[in-house]
Structures are given as structure tokens and as C-alpha cells.
Amino acid sequence: MATYPHLFRPLGIGRIEVKNRLFFPSHGTSLIEQGHAGPNLIAYHEARAAGGSGLIILEGSAMHSSFDYRSRYLSVADDDCIPGLRDLAVAVHRHGCKVFGQLFHAGRGLRASEDGSRPVAYAPSEVPDERYGIVPAPLPKRMVRDFVDSYGDAARRMNEAGLDGCEVLASMGYLIALFLNPAANLRTDRYGGSPGNRMRFLREIIRAMRAKTDPGFVIGIRISGDEMAPGGLEPDAVRAICRALDADGSIDFVNVIAGSVGTMEGWKHVFPPMAVPPGYVAPLAAGIKAVMTKPVLVAGRITQPQLAELIVAGGQADMVGVVRAQIADPEFVNKARSGRIDDIRACIGCNQACVGHRLAMYPVSCIQHPETGRERRFPHRKARAATARRVMVVGGGPAGMKAAAIAAERGHDVTLYERAGQLGGQVLLAQALPGRAEFGGLATNLARELDLAGAKVVRGRDVTAEAIRADGPDVVILATGALPRLPAIAAEGAHVVEAWSVIRGEANTGGSVVVADWRGDWIGLGVAEKLARAGCRVTLAVNAVAAGMYIQEIVRDTWVGELHKLGVAMVPYARLVGADRTTAYFQHTASGEPILIEGVDTLVLAQGHRRESTLADAMNGYPGKVMAIGDCVSPRTAEEAVFDGLKAAMEIGA
Ligand SMILES: Cc1cc2nc3c(=O)[nH]c(=O)nc-3n(C[C@H](O)[C@H](O)[C@H](O)COP(=O)(O)OP(=O)(O)OC[C@H]3O[C@@H](n4cnc5c(N)ncnc54)[C@H](O)[C@@H]3O)c2cc1C
Ligand SMILES: Cc1cc2nc3c(=O)[nH]c(=O)nc-3n(C[C@H](O)[C@H](O)[C@H](O)COP(=O)(O)O)c2cc1C
Ligand code: SF4
Numbered sequence: 050m051a052t053y054p055h056l057f058r059p060l061g062i063g064r065i066e067v068k069n070r071l072f073f074p075s076h077g078t079s080l081i082e083q084g085h086a087g088p089n090l091i092a093y094h095e096a097r098a099a100g101g102s103g104l105i106i107l108e109g110s111a112m113h114s115s116f117d118y119r120s121r122y123l124s125v126a127d128d129d130c131i132p133g134l135r136d137l138a139v140a141v142h143r144h145g146c147k148v149f150g151q152l153f154h155a156g157r158g159l160r161a162s163e164d165g166s167r168p169v170a171y172a173p174s175e176v177p178d179e180r181y182g183i184v185p186a187p188l189p190k191r192m193v194r195d196f197v198d199s200y201g202d203a204a205r206r207m208n209e210a211g212l213d214g215c216e217v218l219a220s221m222g223y224l225i226a227l228f229l230n231p232a233a234n235l236r237t238d239r240y241g242g243s244p245g246n247r248m249r250f251l252r253e254i255i256r257a258m259r260a261k262t263d264p265g266f267v268i269g270i271r272i273s274g275d276e277m278a279p280g281g282l283e284p285d286a287v288r289a290i291c292r293a294l295d296a297d298g299s300i301d302f303v304n305v306i307a308g309s310v311g312t313m314e315g316w317k318h319v320f321p322p323m324a325v326p327p328g329y330v331a332p333l334a335a336g337i338k339a340v341m342t343k344p345v346l347v348a349g350r351i352t353q354p355q356l357a358e359l360i361v362a363g364g365q366a367d368m369v370g371v372v373r374a375q376i377a378d379p380e381f382v383n384k385a386r387s388g389r390i391d392d393i394r395a396c397i398g399c400n401q402a403c404v405g406h407r408l409a410m411y412p413v414s415c416i417q418h419p420e421t422g423r424e425r426r427f428p429h430r431k432a433r434a435a436t437a438r439r440v441m442v443v444g445g446g447p448a449g450m451k452a453a454a455i456a457a458e459r460g461h462d463v464t465l466y467e468r469a470g471q472l473g474g475q476v477l478l479a480q481a482l483p484g485r486a487e488f489g490g491l492a493t494n495l496a497r498e499l500d501l502a503g504a505k506v507v508r509g510r511d512v513t514a515e516a517i518r519a520d521g522p523d524v525v526i527l528a529t530g531a532l533p534r535l536p537a538i539a540a541e542g543a544h545v546v547e548a549w550s551v552i553r554g555e556a557n558t559g560g561s562v563v564v565a566d567w568r569g570d571w572i573g574l575g576v577a578e579k580l581a582r583a584g585c586r587v588t589l590a591v592n593a594v595a596a597g598m599y600i601q602e603i604v605r606d607t608w609v610g611e612l613h614k615l616g617v618a619m620v621p622y623a624r625l626v627g628a629d630r631t632t633a634y635f636q637h638t639a640s641g642e643p644i645l646i647e648g649v650d651t652l653v654l655a656q657g658h659r660r661e662s663t664l665a666d667a668m669n670g671y672p673g674k675v676m677a678i679g680d681c682v683s684p685r686t687a688e689e690a691v692f693d694g695l696k697a698a699m700e701i702g703a
Pocket of ligand 1: 552
């Protein structure tokens with residue numbers, strides 16, 4: 050019997066049939082070429098289609114001149130988009146996968162620009178957007194008609210390009226959701242007021258799309274089941290909207306997400322980080338499904354096929370969207386179908402290389418799978434190397450593990466040595482921070498990759514240069530990582546401990562603690578939370594503009610909110626200069642003025658890292674090839690460590 054009997058049944062949506070219940074929902078990729086689908090985007094989606102996905106919904110595409118940023122968003126505003134979309138559809142269809150487009154207008158959440166100047170953001174009414182700090186212009190009535198036509202024309206182009214359907218983004222507090230929302234739509238014309246009036250814009254859009262497309266072209270909407278924000282649309286109102294659209298008979302499906310971009314509380318649900326529980330949108334989808342006759346789709350932190358199966362089997366939704374878990378593992382669906390669950394490289398909800406890259410307008414990738422977004426650069430990475438080599442990898446952190454796994458997969462004879470009893474390196478510390486246990490999945494997944502590739506692993510062995518020379522491998526990969534950086538400060542009489550020892554539970558602290566955070570990353574936030582939860586009075590003094598300044602903003606904002614609840618005081622712009630028995634001394638990084646924090650029992654140093662290069666320095670003159678990767682070259686993050694590992698392994702015997 051199949052492991053997941055409900056996931057691999059076909060589903061009819063409109064007049065088409067999708068081969069299974071797992072889809073790849075819409076997401077901006079920054080892989081487009083001047084607003085169009087080109088080879089990079091096609092390779093990206095074809096990898097997921099080949100990986101078994103039943104349906105791909107392309108990224109939000111712009112269709113109107115008031116929102117036309119071709120460096121950032123796919124454009125379907127003119128017929129020039131058709132050839133690229135056609136090539137994409139052909140590539141995806143080759144694997145039996147269906148493909149829809151998505152039509153998107155940001156409304157008042159519009160900060161994009163091609164030249165640095167601020168554009169005019171439109172919304173139904175002049176209700177400000179808190180997160181973007183924008184007071185929008187009310188959409189003039191004459192423009193409403195223009196908008197409606199532009200949605201219709203865009204759908205026609207998608208249809209002509211051979212896409213199977215199109216989703217209208219009516220979710221997350223963007224333009225159409227603002228029309229639906231009585232707190233954001235204060236209009237007194239026929240587009241505001243009663244629920245029916247507020248739905249008019251969406252209904253006219255759907256009608257225009259129907260009028261300009263073939264009868265078999267699928268049309269549906271994406272909606273937030275709960276915007277989860279003050280002034281956001283709530284579940285009862287959303288259900289009423291879905292019931293009304295279903296009764297109209299005008300849409301073929303509803304795709305349910307949560308959240309809204311207008312506030313920080315709502316925004317985190319658009320890209321839910323690991324702090325948000327898996328599958329939490331499913332009950333909202335179930336509420337909508339109860340009032341619908343048409344299929345209901347859902348997405349939001351569904352990272353395991355077991356959970357997807359439960360959602361479909363339990364009737365909460367008909368189809369399950371998996372974005373980041375397919376960014377992390379393009380073969381997610383095929384592995385689920387063949388029961389290879391342990392082989393799935395599960396997404397750990399870190400939001401780093403996917404959301405983080407996209408929001409900074411870099412191509413999406415994954416810290417665990419750097420091949421994502423680089424499909425054309427690493428097209429045949431599984432192909433065996435021309436010449437097999439004997440490879441020694443020193444260091445079992447993410448860099449060494451990835452290098453060893455890929456090198457072994459490519460046919461080299463690989464042994465990985467780790468001085469600790471356990472693989473993972475600093476990941477073992479990272480996963481010990483409060484709320485960060487899922488980060489440990491990085492090490493678990495890499496350990497599985499090592500196993501599958503057949504790399505040999507020796508734990509508990511401290512490798513020296515002499516031992517390497519005696520063994521004489523063809524290639525040495527040094528991945529010896531980093532250690533805490535301890536700055537020279539005057540701290541006579543002060544009780545000073547270091548962050549790693551606090552995380553390991555090896556350091557005692559007094560009741561009043563200052564965490565001096567130089568890097569503005571996960572470590573300062575995590576140590577502050579750990580100590581606050583242990584009952585300490587904590588001040589987090591950061592040498593940055595804000596705590597968590599250098600990590601992905603949704604992760605940061607969620608964490609800062611947590612610290613606020615715990616009563617942690619946060620002091621930005623703070624350069625550590627010293628400490629004595631009761632006082633920690635800082636200097637304001639912008640003014641140079643002193644900042645004194647008094648009544649301090651313990652100063653915790655979270656001052657970043659320094660490379661562990663002892664072995665690298667001792668390997669000069671080695672006759673074989675020596676490569677150094679990850680933090681031992683320069684202390685950075687797990688993303689660069691894993692990517693370095695991939696690149697080094699690809700270089701061997703190429
Ligand atoms: C608390 C904490 C939280 C973090 N959170 C994040 C996060 O959320 N996201 C992120 O991207 N990054 C995070 N990082 C940083 C990230 O973990 C590191 O950048 C990454 O682990 C570096 O990988 P690496 O393989 O280069 O080195 P390491 O992880 O340091 O691994 C090096 C390994 O080499 C071994 N070794 C060293 N010398 C020898 C030798 N001579 N013989 C045998 N073995 C040896 C060490 O024991 C160690 O296991 C965090 C770091 C810390 C400390
Ligand atoms: C990088 C990235 C970009 C996204 N862009 C869009 C978008 O253009 N339109 C949209 O409806 N949702 C977008 N989303 C939200 C996803 O469709 C999805 O709802 C969200 O990632 C939660 O699903 P997951 O937990 O399976 O990743 C984006 C998500 C990510 C990760
Ligand atoms: S970068 Fe992190 S959140 Fe994004 S897909 Fe990879 S594991 Fe998941």
C-alpha cells in the first residue's frame with residue numbers, strides 16, 4: 050500500500066486534472082530576466098516539476114503600469130511576456146506538471162522602484178500602511194476600470210502562452226485584499242461600504258479574466274484565511290467572501306494562506322519562520338472548505354509529507370502547498386511518493402537564503418541546498434568526476450559535511466574526520482538556542498547526505514598536520530571552523546563569561562546580566578532569551594542599529610518581540626569598551642559618547658568569531674591539493690559554509 054494514499058490521487062480543478070495533491074505555490078524568485086521568464090527561472094521550475102510536483106503557481110506577476118518593476122517582478126503587462134512563459138510551460142508540462150500564473154498588485158505596500166525614488170502607492174482609501182510607512186493615494190474611479198481590464202488582458206496572455214490557469218492574489222493585505230477589508234476600504238462609491246460593494250472589484254476582475262480566456266482556463270484566488278493583524282480581515286469575513294464567490298460559480302479554487310504585509314504581526318505569516326508551528330494554516334483552510342464546493346488549497350509551514358497527508362486525509366484541504374520544503378529539496382514529492390522520507394532534506398524554517406535573498410532581491414536559494422537558484426550552474430552535480438581521488442576532509446561542521454557528501458557522491462574515496470563525538474560543529478550550539486531546535490535539522494540532513502553518498506566518517510579524532518602528511522591523501526579539505534573572538538578590553542574585577550559557554554550551560558551568571566553583542570545576529574538574541582528565561586534581568590547591548598540587525602528581518606522581528614515580552618532591555622549603537630565589578634562601559638557608535646550600564650553582575654561576550662586556521666597554517670608545502678572552506682577561511686554563516694563545501698567538492702577531479 051502507498052505510504053501516502055491521499056497525496057497521490059489526482060484532483061480535478063476546473064476542467065483540468067492535477068496528478069497529485071502537492072503543489073509549488075507562488076513565490077518571487079529574483080530569477081527573472083528583465084521582467085520575463087528566461088532560462089534561469091525555467092530551470093528552477095523544471096527541477097521541481099521533474100521532482101514530482103503536481104502543480105506550479107508562478108510568482109506574483111505585475112499587469113498594470115502603476116506597478117511595473119521588471120528588475121523585480123515578472124511582468125505580464127504586454128505581449129512580450131508570452132514567449133518566455135510559453136517556454137516555461139513546455140518545460141514544466143514535459144514532466145506531467147500543470148502550471149498557473151499569479152496576478153499581483155501590491156497596493157499600498159509598494160516601495161519598489163527602478164531608480165530609488167518613491168512611487169505612488171494606490172489603495173482603495175487613504176488608510177496608512179504601518180510596516181511600510183506609506184500613506185497611499187485612493188485609487189481614482191477612472192483607474193478602477195483600467196485595473197480590471199489589465200487583469201483580463203494579463204490572463205489572456207497567460208492563456209495564450211499555454212499556462213493552465215491563473216490565480217488572483219487577493220491575500221496578505223495587498224491591493225485586492227484592501228478592497229475586501231472594511232478597515233482599509235472606506236470608500237463611499239460602489240466599491241466600498243457593504244460586503245457586496247467591497248467584493249465588486251474582485252468580481253469584476255474575475256469576470257474580465259473569464260471573458261478573455263478559454264473556457265478550460267482555470268481561475269482561482271489566493272486569500273488569507275486570517276490576516277492575523279490589528280485591522281486585518283478575520284476568518285468569518287473571509288469565509289463569507291469565499292462562500293459568495295463559490296455561489297457565483299466564477300472561480301475554480303481558493304488557495305488559503307495567512308497573514309498580511311501591513312504590520313509586523315501579520316507579515317511574519319506570509320513567510321512563517323521556525324517560530325511558527327507547522328501546518329497552522331490548515332484549520333483556516335478547513336473553515337473555508339466547509340463553505341465551498343470548489344477545491345481548497347493551503348500552504349504555510351508544511352514541511353513533511355506526513356503532515357500534508359493528514360491535511361488531505363482529514364478533509365482540511367484538497368491540495369497542499371509546499372514552497373520552502375521544495376526549495377530545500379526539489380525531489381520532495383518524488384521522495385514522498387516512493388516512501389523515502391528519511392532522504393527528504395527537510396526545510397528548517399530559517400528564512401535565510403530563500404526569503405532573505407528574495408527580500409534583498411538576490412536569487413532564491415537554500416542554506417542547505419545551494420544548488421537551488423543555481424540550477425544551470427550545477428546541472429549535473431551528481432555526475433561522477435572524471436578522476437576518482439582519495440579525499441580527507443577535516444572538520445565535521447556544515448562545510449566539511451557538505452564537501453564530503455558531494456565528493457563521495459561524485460565517486461571519490463572520502464573520509465571525514467571530526468574531533469568532537471558528534472557531527473555538526475557550531476550547528477550544535479545554534480540548535481541549543483531557545484526556539485531554534487529545528488536548526489539542528491541542518492546537521493541531521495547533512496548526516497543523511499553523507500550516509501547516502503557513502504562517505505566514511507571518523508568521530509573523536511583530532512587531526513594534525515603530521516597525521517595528514519603520514520596518510521598522504523590526494524586532496525585535503527580543511528573545514529575546521531571558528532572559535533569565539535575575545536576582544537582585549539579592560540575588565541578588572543568584572544565577572545566576564547563567553548556566549549558559547551552560556552549556551553553549553555557551562556558558565557554561571559549573576560542575576561543581572563549584560564550581553565555585549567558585536568555581531569547583531571542569532572547569538573546575542575538567543576543568549577539574552579536564554580538568560581531571561583532563566584530569571585536573569587538582561588540588557589542586550591548591540592554594536593548595530595538594532596538587535597538582530599544582520600539576520601533575516603522576519604526572524605529578527607519575531608525574536609525581538611519575544612525579548613520584549615520577557616522584559617529584556619535593548620541598547621543599540623553600543624561599542625563595548627570595558628567593565629568593572631558593577632558596571633559595563635560602552636561607547637555610542639555614532640556619537641562617541643559613553644553609555645554606562647550599572648548594577649551588572651555578569652558581562653556576557655558575544656563578540657563574533659575568529660577563524661580556526663591552525664591546521665591550514667601548518668599545511669604549507671603539502672604535495673597534494675589543499676583547500677580551506679567555511680568559517681576557517683573567514684567566519685560567516687552556515688549558508689556560506691555549505692556553499693563552500695559544494696564548490697570545493699565540485700572542483701575535485703572535475
Ligand atoms: C550559537 C550559534 C548560532 C548560530 N546560528 C546560525 C544561524 O541561525 N544561521 C546560520 O547560518 N549560521 C549560524 N551560526 C553560524 C554557523 O553555525 C557557522 O557559520 C557554521 O557552522 C560554520 O561551519 P563550518 O563547517 O565552517 O565550521 P564549524 O561549524 O565551526 O565546524 C568546524 C568543525 O571542525 C572541527 N575541527 C576543528 N579542528 C579540527 C581538527 N584539527 N580535527 C578534527 N576536527 C576539527 C570542529 O570540532 C567543528 O566541529 C551560528 C553559530 C553559533 C555559534
Ligand atoms: C521567497 C518567497 C517569495 C514569496 N513570494 C510570494 C508571491 O509572489 N506570491 C504569493 O502569493 N506568495 C508568496 N510567498 C508565500 C508562499 O507562497 C507561501 O505561502 C509561504 O512561503 C508559506 O509556505 P511554505 O511554508 O511552504 O514556504 C513567497 C514565499 C517565499 C519563501
Ligand atoms: S533557506 Fe532555510 S527556510 Fe529557506 S528553504 Fe532553506 S532551510 Fe528552508
